[in-house]
Amino acid sequence: MSPLLFSLQEARNKFMNATREAVASKNTKQLLTAFSQVAGSENEKKLTLDQVFRGVLEEEIINQASCDNCLAIISLAINGVTEGICTATTPFVLLGDVLDCLPLDHCDRIFTFVEKNVGTWKANTFYSAGKNYLLRMCNDLLRRLSKSQNTVFCGRIQLFLARLFPLSEKSGLNLQSQFNLENVTVFNVNESESTLGQKQVEDRDDGMEIEEGEMGDDEVPNNSSSIPIDYNLYRKFWSLQDFFRNPVQCYDKSSWKTFLKFSEEVLAVFKSYKLDDTQASRKKIEELKSGGEHVYFAKFLTSEKLMDLQLSDSNFRRHILLQYLILFQYLKGQVKFKSSNYVLLDEQSLWIEDTTKNVHQLLRETPPDGEKFSKMVEHILNTEENWNSWKNEGCPSFVKERQQDNKPQKVARKRPAPEDFLGKGSNKKLLMGNDELTRLWNLCPDNIEACKLESREFMPTLEQFFEEAIEQADPENMVENEYKVVNNSNYGWRALRLLARRSPHFFQPTNQQFRSLPEYLENMVIKLAKELPTPKLHKLKIRPPSEEIKTGEDEDEDDEDNESLLKENNESPEVQQQNPVSGELIEALANKLGEHWKTLAPYLEIKDSDMKVIESDSEDVKMRAKLLLIAWQDREGARATTENLISALNQAHLNELAEILASDAENCTQI
Incomplete structure (x- = not known):
């Protein structure tokens, strides 16, 4: 047997009778029975029932029935969606029909029903299908209402929309911060x-003159x-x-x-x-x-x-x-x-x-x-x-997603878009998060060009910075070494940075070894004094501190080779007075030092790891003392002098050994 064909007229009649009975009894049982008895596909029956709901609601509105019947029909439609016998948009279409046809007094009651069912509208079954219908319905209702006389009703509609839509709904955020420029206040501009200012005098029993604007109700303050x-x-x-x-x-x-x-x-x-x-x-x-x-x-x-x-x-x-x-x-x-x-x-x-x-x-x-x-x-x-x-910040979501399996998941860092921290327009403004920082950062459109301005040049020239050092290097000025600026560590640090930026001598290779920064700066000062174009600096007669005053002919020879000046400068009397520690002296001092070698080790800047190695190499305290002095000599090299060793002994409170070593450093047998 072939399946029964769908009959629109028959389905309409059955659904119409079942709907009227359901409205009277406020029960969907009759509708479910009729829906199952009608032949045809579910889609055909659903569309037919949607039309029947609108037809029954139209009869109620024409007959000027009470709002209760209208709300009962809408409630049946909601239950019909839940039972799967009508489409999800039907309740919203019915609400729109009612609010469009009824006067504002009745709309207030209908909208109360809408407010109470906000939880239903936000359910998954209804929200996606009806959110646009509800938004259109509310906007149509707002256009009918007076913003001055129906203020409370307008506010209820706005609160309903705020409850219905999520907080991040773009349509209600005014993201571009636009103003309602049509809200113009009209007043007398002529x-x-x-x-105002014109007095209108009225005859009264008390003879008082009343100015216009003073007459008012009994509510006017005194x-x-x-x-x-x-x-x-x-x-x-x-x-x-x-x-x-x-x-x-x-x-x-x-x-x-x-x-x-x-x-x-x-x-x-x-x-x-x-x-x-x-x-x-x-x-x-x-x-x-x-x-x-x-x-x-x-x-x-x-x-x-x-x-x-x-x-x-x-x-x-x-x-x-x-x-x-x-x-x-x-x-x-x-x-x-x-x-x-x-x-x-x-x-x-x-x-x-x-x-x-x-x-x-x-x-x-x-x-x-x-x-x-x-x-x-x-x-x-x-x-x-x-x-x-x-x-x-781009309206980030307030909803935090739950992590699956209670395992921390790595969240990929989203690369910020330029519009997140740049303004709009031709001159893009960088937002620093603070009004004052934003103002300072955006003083100049191009910050790189602003840094190249002459007013931003704070580095001194070689002439300005080394002028005092060149004057002190002149033997005629007789400035003692301890008072020279090249011995100041802060001055030396700034001098090296300036030479690296402005002088080619800083990068020239040389075989000359400098033992200290002041020595290197003394040499650079001599070179700069000869090259700088300032006349005042040319008048200075620069000589190495260790060199005797020579004639004018000898001065020309000094200009020929700058490396010879460096060599002579290193052979100063101060350097020659320092005596290196010999092997015999180490042997004699180790025998006398003995078990006090651990006391001297920290003052010779021997590390704890090296001391452990010395202890593991030998159990004899004299041998350990000898190994200590040898390790110090190997590390210091040319600086392993008698004077430095005497200083370390004094700091370690081994004064007797220091006095014997100082009295006659050459005759080691006296120890």
């Missing part, structure tokens, strides 16, 4: 049409008439809204001057005319605390007649002061997509810091609960700073 209001204050006050709308104007010099002037005058008015917790304001506070009607938040009313009332209203004043804090946070903050040209000057930063403190003080002085309100605002702005930092 002074000739202004009514000090409202004390605020002097003219057209200039009115114009400057409302002109500030353009800076709050588009903060980047503050980076322009002329616009900043305008903003600075207007702000100082407006804040001076707030500071001079503080609000008191009067009887009228207390009455308004009690009404709000009693849980009355929703507060009406209007777009700014810029009528000149309301200016004195607005300045005397605590909510209005808090609104303006909070706008200042938000603006200052943007100007000081590090925003990833902010242009590299948007940098505050030092004087601007100082003014913003001082004004921020004044604004917080005004908030604390504004009733009711000024101190509490100021702390709350400060906490919210600190949270906003963390939010901005998270966006600047």
